Amino acid sequence: MPSYKFRVNGRPVDVDSWDPNQPLLYLLRNTLGLHGAKFGCGLGQCGACTVLVDGKAVRACTLPVRQVAGRAVTTIEGLGTPESPHPVQAAFIAEQASQCGYCTNGMVMTAKALLDATPHPTLDQVKTGLAGNLCRCGTHTRIMNAVMRVGKA
Amino acid sequence: MKTITSLSRRGLLKSGGALIVSFTLDSLIPAGSFAQDRPSAAGREEHPSGSPQAVDSFLAIHADGSVTIYTSHVDVGTGIATAFRQIAAEELGIPVERFTVIEGDTATTPNHGGTGGSSGVPRGAADIRRVAATARLALLDLGAKQLNLPASELTITAGEVRPVKGGQSVSVASLIGGKRFLLPVNDKAPLKDPATYSIVGKPILRAEVPAKCTGRMVYLQDFTVPGMLHGRVVRPPSMGAKLLSVDESSIKALPGVRLVRMESFLGVVAADEWAAIRAAREIKATWSEWQGLPGSEDLEGYLRNGAIERDQAVANRGDVGAALPTAAKQLSATYYWPFQSHASLGPSCAVADVKEAGTTVWSTSQNSFGLRSNLAKVFAIPQDKVRVVYMEGSGSYGTNGGNDAAADAVLLSRAVGQPVRVQWMRQDEHGWDPKGPVQLLDVRGGLDSSGNIVAWETQMWLPGGPSGDRALVGPESAGMTQEHGQGAGLMTMNADPPYAVANVRVTAHNLKETPLRLSNLRAPGKIANVFAVEAFTDELAAAAGMDAVVFRRRGLSDPRALAVLDRATAMMDWQARVSPNLRAAEGNLLVGRGMAYMRYKQAENYVALGMEVAVDRATGKITVRRVVCAHECGLIVNPDGLRNQVEGNIMQTLSRTLHEEVQFNRSRVTSVDWNSYPLLTFPEAPAIQVALIDRPDQPAYGAGEAAAAPVAAALSNAIFDATGVRLRTVPFTAARVKAALAKA
Numbered sequence: 001m002p003s004y005k006f007r008v009n010g011r012p013v014d015v016d017s018w019d020p021n022q023p024l025l026y027l028l029r030n031t032l033g034l035h036g037a038k039f040g041c042g043l044g045q046c047g048a049c050t051v052l053v054d055g056k057a058v059r060a061c062t063l064p065v066r067q068v069a070g071r072a073v074t075t076i077e078g079l080g081t082p083e084s085p086h087p088v089q090a091a092f093i094a095e096q097a098s099q100c101g102y103c104t105n106g107m108v109m110t111a112k113a114l115l116d117a118t119p120h121p122t123l124d125q126v127k128t129g130l131a132g133n134l135c136r137c138g139t140h141t142r143i144m145n146a147v148m149r150v151g152k153a
Numbered sequence: 154m155k156t157i158t159s160l161s162r163r164g165l166l167k168s169g170g171a172l173i174v175s176f177t178l179d180s181l182i183p184a185g186s187f188a189q190d191r192p193s194a195a196g197r198e199e200h201p202s203g204s205p206q207a208v209d210s211f212l213a214i215h216a217d218g219s220v221t222i223y224t225s226h227v228d229v230g231t232g233i234a235t236a237f238r239q240i241a242a243e244e245l246g247i248p249v250e251r252f253t254v255i256e257g258d259t260a261t262t263p264n265h266g267g268t269g270g271s272s273g274v275p276r277g278a279a280d281i282r283r284v285a286a287t288a289r290l291a292l293l294d295l296g297a298k299q300l301n302l303p304a305s306e307l308t309i310t311a312g313e314v315r316p317v318k319g320g321q322s323v324s325v326a327s328l329i330g331g332k333r334f335l336l337p338v339n340d341k342a343p344l345k346d347p348a349t350y351s352i353v354g355k356p357i358l359r360a361e362v363p364a365k366c367t368g369r370m371v372y373l374q375d376f377t378v379p380g381m382l383h384g385r386v387v388r389p390p391s392m393g394a395k396l397l398s399v400d401e402s403s404i405k406a407l408p409g410v411r412l413v414r415m416e417s418f419l420g421v422v423a424a425d426e427w428a429a430i431r432a433a434r435e436i437k438a439t440w441s442e443w444q445g446l447p448g449s450e451d452l453e454g455y456l457r458n459g460a461i462e463r464d465q466a467v468a469n470r471g472d473v474g475a476a477l478p479t480a481a482k483q484l485s486a487t488y489y490w491p492f493q494s495h496a497s498l499g500p501s502c503a504v505a506d507v508k509e510a511g512t513t514v515w516s517t518s519q520n521s522f523g524l525r526s527n528l529a530k531v532f533a534i535p536q537d538k539v540r541v542v543y544m545e546g547s548g549s550y551g552t553n554g555g556n557d558a559a560a561d562a563v564l565l566s567r568a569v570g571q572p573v574r575v576q577w578m579r580q581d582e583h584g585w586d587p588k589g590p591v592q593l594l595d596v597r598g599g600l601d602s603s604g605n606i607v608a609w610e611t612q613m614w615l616p617g618g619p620s621g622d623r624a625l626v627g628p629e630s631a632g633m634t635q636e637h638g639q640g641a642g643l644m645t646m647n648a649d650p651p652y653a654v655a656n657v658r659v660t661a662h663n664l665k666e667t668p669l670r671l672s673n674l675r676a677p678g679k680i681a682n683v684f685a686v687e688a689f690t691d692e693l694a695a696a697a698g699m700d701a702v703v704f705r706r707r708g709l710s711d712p713r714a715l716a717v718l719d720r721a722t723a724m725m726d727w728q729a730r731v732s733p734n735l736r737a738a739e740g741n742l743l744v745g746r747g748m749a750y751m752r753y754k755q756a757e758n759y760v761a762l763g764m765e766v767a768v769d770r771a772t773g774k775i776t777v778r779r780v781v782c783a784h785e786c787g788l789i790v791n792p793d794g795l796r797n798q799v800e801g802n803i804m805q806t807l808s809r810t811l812h813e814e815v816q817f818n819r820s821r822v823t824s825v826d827w828n829s830y831p832l833l834t835f836p837e838a839p840a841i842q843v844a845l846i847d848r849p850d851q852p853a854y855g856a857g858e859a860a861a862a863p864v865a866a867a868l869s870n871a872i873f874d875a876t877g878v879r880l881r882t883v884p885f886t887a888a889r890v891k892a893a894l895a896k897a
Contacts, residue, residue, distance in 0.1 A: 018408055019427060026427045035375035036368020038547075040498050041579040042430075045827040048498055076368035085367055092366040096358060096793055099801055100230030100548030101365030102374075102499045108366060130835040134827060136498045137230060137548050138804025140838035142797065 004069045008032060009078030017065045024068050025049045025060035028075060036076035036105050040134075047106035047133035051075050057113035076105045079112065088112050088150055095146040099137035106133045111147045120151045200261045208291075208334040210263035211284040212241070216330035218312055219251045225264045226277035227257040227519055227543045228361075229550075231857050232794030233273040235359045239790055240278045243352040244285035244345055245292070246309030247325060253360075257521035257543025267520025269551065269673060270642065271757070271855030274790060278853065286342035288334055295328040347788055347849040354847070356793035361545075373517050373544035374502045374576060381504065383426040384565040384573040385433035386627060387419040388581060391443035391820035396630075403437035412436075413568040418631035420565050422573055430578070444819035446668050453489060456593045456614035459664040467611075468649040471656030476608035480599025482696050486689055489882045490592040490681035490865075492815035494830060495674055499547025500577035501554035501586070505562035507570075511538045514563060517546035517555040524556050527622040531635045532563060550805075551642070552623065552672035554586040560625035580825040585626055588815055589674025590616050590641045590667070594648070594685040604697030606708065608656040611648045611685065615641075615678075616667030623672060639667055642677030646754045647862060650686050652708025669817065676858035679753065680806060680865060681883075687749040687866030688881065691732065691873060700729035701748055701870065709750075713759050713785055713848070718750050720783035720844050721761035732870070733877040742767040742776075745875025749863035758786040758859035759846075762803070764839075766871040773891030775872065777807060777839040782860055784843060787851035799843050799860040806864035808833035812884050 001016045008028070015027050023042075028034045028051070040048030042061045049061040052074040080086035085093060088111050098104045107130065114121060114129035121129065126147045135143065200223060203210030213221045222241055228234035234254040242249035255261055257268075265280045266272060289309060296314030297304040300323060308317050315322035324330075347353070364370040389396065396417040404410055404421070410432040413420040417440075421432040447455045477483065504515040512534055518524040521541040529536040541559075549555055558575050565573040577585070592615060599608040618639030628635050645661045694704035702722050709715055725746060734745060745768075750761045765779040784799050812831045816824040824830040865883060872890070873879050878897045882889065 018425070019431070022427045026430075029375070030426050034368070035371070038372075038374065038499055039576065040500075040547075041827060043579060043826055045579075046498060080367055082363035082367050082369055085363065089363075089366045093358075093363050096362055096797060098230075098362050098365045099797060100498075100545070101362070101370060102372065102497075102547035104365050105368055127835045127838065132834075134498060134832050134834070136496060136550075136805065136832060138801035138806075138808070138833075139797070140804050140833075140835055141800050141841050144835065144838070 004065050006068045006070060007072040008034070009074060015065070020066040021064040023061050024051070024063045024065055024073070027065055028060060034075045034077050038102055038105055040102070047110060048103050050106040050109040050133070052109060052113055055113065055116060057110045076108055079108070086112070087153065088115065091146040091149040095142045095149060097139055097142035097146040099139050103133060103135045107135070107143050111150070115147070115150055121147070123148060202259060202261055203263055205263040205265040205280070206337050208284050208287050208336045208338055211281060212288055212334070214325055214329045216326060218324060218326035218330065219253070220247055222252060222254045222281060223262040224254060224277060224281065225257055225262050225266060225522055226273050227268045228254070228545065229268060229519060230545070230548050231273070231798060232359050232791060233268070233277065235357055235794055236274060236278055236790045237281050239352050239355070239357055240282050241285040243350055244282055245289055247312040249352050249357055251312065257518070259521050259525045260540045260542070264522040267523055269519055271753070271858045273857065274853050274855040278790065282344065283338050283340060283342060286344050287336060287339040290339065290342050291334050291336055292325055292328055296323055299323045299328065350849070353790050354849070355791070357791055359794065372499070373504070373515055373546040374499050376504055376515055376544055377574070378504060378506060378572045381572040381574055382422045382424055382569060383429040384420055384422045384562065384575040385429045385578070386561050386575065386581070387421065387433050387436055387438060388585060389417065389440045391440065393443040393445045394440035397439040397441055400437040404432045404435055407432050411569060413565055415564065415631040418564060418627055420561065422565055422569050446817055446819050448818050449492065449816045452491070452591050453593055455668070456591065456616070456664065459666060462617055462663050462665040465645065465661040465663060467645045467659035467661050469658050473608050473610050473656045473658040476656035477597060477599045477610065480607050481602040482600040483597070484692055484696055485595065485597040486692060486879070486881055488594040488596065488681070488685035488688065490684065491813070491883060492591045492669055493589040493674060493809055493813050494583055494815055495550050495553035495586050495589070496813070496830060496832065497547045497549055497553045497582060500579060500582040501558040502546055502574070502576040503555065503559040503562040504572060504574045505559065505566040506572035507563055507566040511540065512563065513540045513542065514559050515542045515544050516559045517544065517549055518559065519549060519552065524559060527556070527625070528560065528563060530622070531560065531625060531628050531633055550675040551589070551677070552587060554582055556623070557585065557626040561627040564627050564631060583825040583830055584822040587623060587670040587672035589677065590644065590671050592678065592681040594681065596685050596689045598689060598693050600693060600697050604699055604704070606650065606652060606654045606693055609650050609654050611659040612662065613645065613648060613682070614662045615644055615664065616671060617663040617665065618667055618671070624670065639671045640673070641671040642673035643754070644678030646682065647679045647751055648682040648686065650690060650708070651714070651750065651752055651755065652690070652705065653710065654708070669815065669822070675805070676861040679858070679862045680809070683749065683751045683862040684865035684869065684883070687751065687863060688869040688879070691747070691870045692879065695732050698731055701732060702727055703729055705750055714750065714752060716846060717759045717761040717783040717785050720846065721748065721763045721781055724781040724783065724842055724844060725763040727763065732874040734874050735877055738770070739767070741769050741771045743770055743875040745871045745873070747867045747870025747872070747874055749866035749870060751863050753854070753859035753862060757854040758784065758856060760784050760859050760863055762860070762863040762867045764867040764871045766868065766875055768872055768875050768890060770876070770894055773887040773889070773894060775811060775885055775887070775890060777837070777868065780839050780841045782841065782843045783846065784856070784860055785846035785848060786854040786856050786859065788849050788853040789845060789847045790853055792845055795845060795856050796843050798856045800841050802858065802860035803841055803864055804833065804838060806861040807868070810865040810868055810883055810885060811837070812886065814884050
């Protein structure tokens with residue numbers, strides 16, 4: 001069975017996949033036990049599965065594992081912890097920017113990539129940056145406030 | 154440093170999921186960071202589900218001073234668990250941090266109702282409050298014996314029973330920790346005076362949010378049990394199609410996939426989730442033709458011409474038949490609300506483990522006991538051999554596909570003899586979740602020569618069907634006997650105007666049939682009804698030549714109603730004038746403002762909602778610039794949790810009003826992804842200002858739905874103000890707006 005070497009949250013991994021086109025999402029969740037990234041649509045339409053690959057926000061639900069070989073993957077688990085959250089996570093917690101929270105992974109990871117590229121975004125930049133991420137509970141206002149809070153810090 | 158080297162699938166299976174998870178978490182997550190995602194009663198005393206008349210069924214105080222609340226109400230991201238903690242902590246005098254909540258487990262929680270209809274606070278929390286008050290009395294008695302003082306001279310603060318006047322105290326844990334109260338719930342136990350509250354009314358942070366924001370929360374979608382297989386169900390291309398044949402060779406190249414077939418139920422299971430997904434996608438099956446749906450193009454015709462099961466007199470006062478024809482001005486209009494999906498962001502999921510000794514189902518159901526009862530009936534298992542355990546999943550907003558996924562998982566687990574996890578794919582959720590009903594409303598109204606509403610008639614048409622348990626998709630395909638209930642919640646409330654009108658008649662025509670399965674979707678019926686009532690009220694105001702707020706105020710006398718309306722009016726900086734206001738456009742943009750008011754279920758929350766919009770007359774695109782909301786739900790339990798719900802209600806209903814419509818042809822639902830069933834996106838999200846009015850002297854109402862109800866009306870009213878065009882058909886898509894503007 002082919003195996004694929006890449007880094008996850010700073011550590012090297014070597015993961016088998018019988019299908020080179022298996023999306024990264026299933027390997028993260030089922031083989032590596034990292035369930036922070038969520039299955040939402042499998043179509044790259046909602047953003048719930050977002051992870052960073054070489055610092056860029058990508059949709060793990062449609063990214064074939066063969067394209068991940070040699071790259072560095074960061075998942076939400078690699079940012080921070082409930083006790084010691086990353087500043088983006090801390091801002092989401094402070095704003096209580098989560099209802100059901102199923103989209104929160106994608107919001108946090110997309111915001112992380114956005115803030116890395118644009119540390120002090122305008123509200124319009126935040127809206128545009130999150131345009132591809134869906135939230136069904138309607139927590140948009142708080143999510144935007146959380147990202148703006150980091151940008152103002 | 155550990156790394157994972159060549160984890161083969163065989164190795165994975167041999168070693169078992171649990172081992173792999175602990176190993177990989179250890180290496181991929183920074184050390185010491187694996188937090189408990191959810192408070193758990195594991196390792197504590199056994200807690201069997203008990204009678205809702207017994208204190209111990211709801212409450213356990215442990216030897217370490219921590220407290221567990223057991224409840225059948227579940228937190229679907231609404232913050233109800235936090236509200237319950239606050240209410241119990243307040244009555245008991247024990248710090249709120251010590252409380253955890255176990256929700257919706259038929260083996261351990263009492264059945265005091267499922268989650269729905271905004272009942273969590275007024276009913277669920279009221280139960281918890283009485284339980285805590287009863288326990289408080291018992292603790293004071295126990296403390297009195299221990300301290301040798303009359304109970305009347307004692308109080309409980311910070312988890313200690315102590316003399317009011319000061320002196321030696323004794324901890325609650327030492328009095329009852331690990332033991333049972335053995336008391337019935339006392340409905341007459343004195344309740345704490347809300348004026349003295351120190352925990353209720355505070356914006357206590359929800360305990361699960363840090364786990365949600367760091368990827369540590371274990372949702373049902375993330376939950377695994379040892380030996381678990383992944384299942385997917387192959388739904389037919391047409392909703393009523395029969396499975397004719399399956400070509401098993403079409404998936405033989407996929408590793409470890411097993412087929413499960415029962416009549417027209419076709420499922421696949423595999424140890425590897427991706428193999429199951431590919432198998433479900435690639436399997437070649439032949440299905441019969443089926444064209445039993447009317448299509449979504451002319452549902453108005455379907456509703457008007459459908460056979461009626463029963464006509465329901467929702468409201469009838471005065472004499473509409475006499476008053477309407479003699480009114481100085483008469484208006485009529487037709488309002489339409491489409492079928493809508495719960496559109497949960499994560500498709501429905503369940504894990505089932507069917508064993509001879511008993512069946513366990515982990516589910517996101519908002520009603521664990523109801524699901525248990527239905528599963529027991531459908532699968533002919535004694536109810537005491539079925540355990541349903543609630544786990545939080547993607548938000549459900551009513552009954553989405555979660556119960557169906559549970560039945561799918563039971564079917565598959567029963568067939569393969571191992572625990573099976575089923576997660577629906579995106580097209581399953583959009584295509585097969587039971588839908589929020591389509592609604593058609595004809596409204597007629599009459600004004601006298603002074604502009605007073607003298608007569609009002611609403612006739613509504615609703616799809617329908619039998620009462621009873623909702624049919625489950627998998628068992629239906631498998632040819633199993635089950636009920637076919639089509640209940641969708643309290644659909645007819647708020648269909649009469651909240652204003653003083655002498656002659657009012659509201660009739661609901663409930664059809665015998667429905668093209669799509671029905672279920673309750675957030676604020677069932679009330680959103681469409683308030684849309685019709687409050688938009689039509691604006692039509693009457695315009696016909697009377699009056700300002701929309703002034704017109705409403707004239708018909709209201711309840712000071713709580715006037716308080717929210719006045720507050721929203723002030724927040725909008727509302728200047729009284731007649732709509733529409735066709736002032737100079739900002740380029741292509743026509744701008745306007747609208748207001749809507751309602752009292753939820755005509756008996757609960759008061760909400761007034763104002764909106765400012767811009768309509769692009771070239772494209773028809775609507776931009777909501779600003780929403781203000783004045784909201785009063787009696788006593789406020791947690792202002793931040795409440796605000797989150799109010800904001801969410803508004804944003805979600807804007808999405809439903811602007812974009813959402815389930816589309817289907819003669820065979821199947823065709824809006825099965827986020828392109829064909831779009832949601833509101835961030836660039837469209839308006840600023841929302843919420844003013845909460847607290848009435849500590851009034852009973853607390855739930856807030857999971859109310860603020861949704863006036864959204865569509867306020868938007869329609871603002872668009873009319875901007876353009877002079879009245880939108881009466883949801884969704885207000887750009888194409889529809891453009892067409893309406895062209896006709897005007």
